[in-house]
Amino acid sequence: MxxxxxxxxxxxxxxxxxxxxxxxxxxxxxxxxxxxxxxxxxxxxxxxxxxxxxxxxxxxxxxxxxxxxxxxxxxxxxxxxxxxxxxxxxxxxxxxxxxxxxxxxxxxxxxxxxxxxxxxxxxxxxxxxxxxxxxxxxxxxxxxxxxxxxxxxxxxxxxxxxxxxxxxxxxxxxxxxxxxxxxxxxxxxxxxxxxxxxxxxxxxxxxxxxxxxxxxxxxMESLLPEYSAFGAVREAAGSALPGIAPSNAYRCADGYVLVAGNGDSIFRRLMEVVERPDLATAPDLQSNAGRVARVDELDAAIGAWTLPRTIDEVLRLLGAARVPAGRVYTAKDIHExxxxxxxxxxxxxxxxxxxxxxxxxxxxxxxxxxxxxxxxxxxxxxxxxxxxxxxxxxxxxxxxxxxxxxxx
Missing domain, CATH: 3.40.50.10540 (Crotonobetainyl-coa:carnitine coa-transferase; domain 1)
Structure with missing residues (x-):
């Protein structure tokens, strides 16, 4: 068989x-x-x-x-x-x-x-x-x-x-x-x-x-206790991970990559790779709460770096820096x-x-x-x-x- x-x-x-x-x-x-x-x-x-x-x-x-x-x-x-x-x-x-x-x-x-x-x-x-x-x-x-x-x-x-x-x-x-x-x-x-x-x-x-x-x-993770404790109704957030930053999908020259840079040390390595040492060392960005407050700015910085590069180049550079990242697989990608x-x-x-x-x-x-x-x-x-x-x-x-x- x-x-x-x-x-x-x-x-x-x-x-x-x-x-x-x-x-x-x-x-x-x-x-x-x-x-x-x-x-x-x-x-x-x-x-x-x-x-x-x-x-x-x-x-x-x-x-x-x-x-x-x-x-x-x-x-x-x-x-x-x-x-x-x-x-x-x-x-x-x-x-x-x-x-x-x-x-x-x-x-x-x-x-x-x-x-x-x-x-x-x-x-x-x-x-x-x-x-x-x-x-x-x-x-x-x-x-x-x-x-x-x-x-x-x-x-x-x-x-x-x-x-x-x-x-x-x-x-x-x-x-x-x-x-x-x-x-x-x-x-x-x-x-x-x-x-x-x-x-x-x-x-x-x-x-x-x-x-x-x-x-x-x-x-459904924290969905109910967040409503019970704070009256917060979690809403759709597209490709982002609400309350955790930075973690999103970013456009490259030939598609998208997922980047999860939400660990404290991972974040600092990510910012060095995307050529933003100012963000890597900013005091208020050394914890998740501070990064969530500036998530739009962080997503924009990462997106500006990925946009002119190919998926392969982005994954190679982030992999070398030990930053979790991956392509969005199709059935063809999985098969190969x-x-x-x-x-x-x-x-x-x-x-x-x-x-x-x-x-x-x-x-x-x-x-x-x-x-x-x-x-x-x-x-x-x-x-x-x-x-x-x-x-x-x-x-x-x-x-x-x-x-x-x-x-x-």
Missing amino acids: NSASKPSTQPPAAAALAGLKVVEMGQLIAGPFCGKTLGEFGADVVKIEAPVSGDPLRNWRLLQDGTSVWWQVQSRNKRSVAIDLRAAEGQELARRLIAEADVLIENFRPGTLEGWGLGWDELREINPGLVMLRISGYGQTGPYRDLPGFGAIGEAMGGLRHLTGEPGRVPMRVGVSIGDTLAALHGTIGVLLALYHRKAHGGPGQVIDVALHEAVFNV DPHYRARDMILRQTTRDGHEVDVPGIVPKLSGTPGSVRSSAPRLGDDTDAVLREAGLTSEQISLLRSKGAIA
Whole structure:
């Protein structure tokens, strides 16, 4: 499957989550990203998809032979089982799989699983040790629980969209579905915490309730305490880092660079490089508070120095002075960057249709039990028969279910 040549892309001798059984009912981004992460570290992830249509992510953005290349990342290391969860026979199959699972991942609207007879009260009866991750727009409780919610809405309610973009302009998205991914990462943490509690303390299974907006709100730094203490409403600031100076994007002759000169000694070195020793030694600029008061002047001085120079020249001079700086990477820049490749962050996968495609590597990097890509993303229902046989069904039972349309 995986044609990458570096040893770290091969299955490790002992995966961190080897033996962990996961049933993934989620679709699109939030739930499946959690399943992807667990699968990369050895979990056996069985993904339940609707027959015929499957996960809508299969058809999102750019397609290769009818399948999204995004799918190749999001669903690697998973097995696809096509089950109609709206049919009674499909619901019984799901119970059968969940009864043997350690973890269930779902990101339907609250109440959906209960309507199928697959709510927590029913599932913990058949599997007391089950860890159930539930990701939704607003959580399983509260006055908004029944409202539909996507990642974009979570980003808005969590406070992120208000801060993204230029002052006075329409709020901007960050360019990727960050709300969904933040929820998935919080969900992954919750799963691992619950599994640790079950193993180390003999505790029962439990539900992890992750709301999209809460996952976003959790990374909003000083947003709320600043309002609570001072009545200050943080506003959009473009490319600058409000209250920290100097830290901004500066135009060069051929694009932009990001410069973070906000450490005291770093600031002094930066001012020497940009040929402003007067600012480097100014008494009121030796601390962040003083620099914030004169941030416009500092940004202008740095910008005047970068403007006639190329990005490469700016980065070379700032690097020599040990001032943190970097270019604004495009996909092309990432693909060609030697550091990405040296750290195995670009892997070449072979899809099940025979295509070669470069995909992101695995994070985090564990020294003893690193993650791996063991199998490429499945076609819809690729593993239905194999998984159901493992669950104890006979070939005749599987054929009957297929004839009824309960599986595909």
